[in-house]
Amino acid sequence: MATADQVKALIRSHGEGDDTRFYSIALQVAAKAARSGQAHFAQELRDLVDAHRASTAGGGRQNARPVPVARPRGELADLLGVTYPTTRMADLSLEPEVRHRLERVVLEQRQQDRLREHGFTPLQRLLLIGPPGTGKTMTARSLAGELRLPLFTIRLDTLITKMMGETAAKLRLVFDALAETKGVYLFDEVDALAGERARSNDVGEIRRVLNSFLQFLDQQESDSLLIAASNHPQLLDRALFRRFDLVVAYPLPTPEVSRTVVRNRLATMSPKKWAWGAIDEAAAGLSHAEITVACELAAKEAILSGQQHVTPAALVAALRDRRNMAHEDR
Structure with a gap:
């Protein structure tokens, strides 16, 4: 069944007239019901969504831009920046292997309903590593453009505070938003948040923040695409790599x-x-x-x-x- 957060998000998106987000959350509820063995209810919910989408699709040409979601408000506004990229994968100059892996991400995201019907989840958590300027941030923009989703960039400078408890609470806000509003969420320069815990000059607060980040990654259940990027993968804690569905290494161009x-x-x-x-x-x-x-x-x-x-x-x-x-x- 729907969680309390999903019910609130459904009501909020309905009140704001955001049909795209409303349908997205409804499909999240259906997917969770299917995983819980409620296949009949899940199929009924999917059929309702498909029927309502079909009934509103004939009203004219669909806008190519994603339907704007409510911009982050309150404390969340200081943590997330939102844009609606128009960049596409064809705009990137990438190594064939890198392009192939990213095209697989796009395919699985577009076909996620089919995958979920068979009990599988699409690639949702990506770790992009490589030297500066090799296309990691542009990849996040391109994936958002391809999937017609908003790009939310996490502002680590406001996320990380001197008080560990505050940072963990802000992280929870970000992950709650990730579950509530479908989009592409970018943690750029994630090594500032997820550095190696074994470093001798580290402090206890930073280690606890990393532990919180790892826990939130483990608990993530949403249709959003989470992307972390780092110019210095050697600084990342080894446990972080296991939390991602796909690690993509960006070399300097041939x-x-x-x-x-x-x-x-x-x-x-x-x-x-x-x-x-x-x-x-x-x-x-x-x-x-x-x-x-x-x-x-x-x-x-x-x-x-x-x-x-x-x-x-x-x-x-x-x-x-x-x-x-x-x-x-x-």
Whole structure:
């Protein structure tokens, strides 16, 4: 049967006229009933949802944007930022293996009702790891865009406080929201929250916060997609990895991926002839984001000089500047 939180969420979404959220919560109730052996009730509830969706679908063209949910209010407004991305998977330049794994996530999310009917849950908890600028945050945006869901970004700077009890209470607020409002929830730079407990310079409060985070992950029951991202996976507690359905490692781009990034960003100002040998050499070791920035610098230089195309020499120079800057930072 429905939990107290789900009943409250149903009433709230009905009062706000948010049909998408109302149906989502109703299907969550049906899925829980099916897992509890109440197959007949679960099927009746699904049929009701399908019937009402069909009766309202003929009212005109459906808006491509997701129906806006109520924005976080009160203390939750300080913990969650919400956007409605339009980015899609096709907009990303990724390694084939990474793309394949993310496309599987999209497929399972879109077919989650079929999976739940057979007692399986879709991939719901993703851990994205890799160097900065390799596409982890953009992946969260793209998944939200593909699934037409809001993207909620957890603000760790306001989540983590000096008082452990306060942090755990705020975490509970976030996970309650995750269960109540379907969306993509991003814990970016999660190593700030889930660092290795065995570190000698750690303090007891941080360890207890991590334990709370792990418990909330274990107890999560919702249709939302939870994504955690880290630039420093070596700092993460080992127990965290077991809590995720899928761990995706993002490498620095290969020459082939680098060329795709360059072509996409300079599509309207591409050189008449590419000097790929020099470009590949200059881009080696740079992240997707750094290559993008270099392309933009070269393009703006061409525009301000009155040119219609970026020259290979200008692009190579911009890439080398970014590589020098990256080496200085390291």
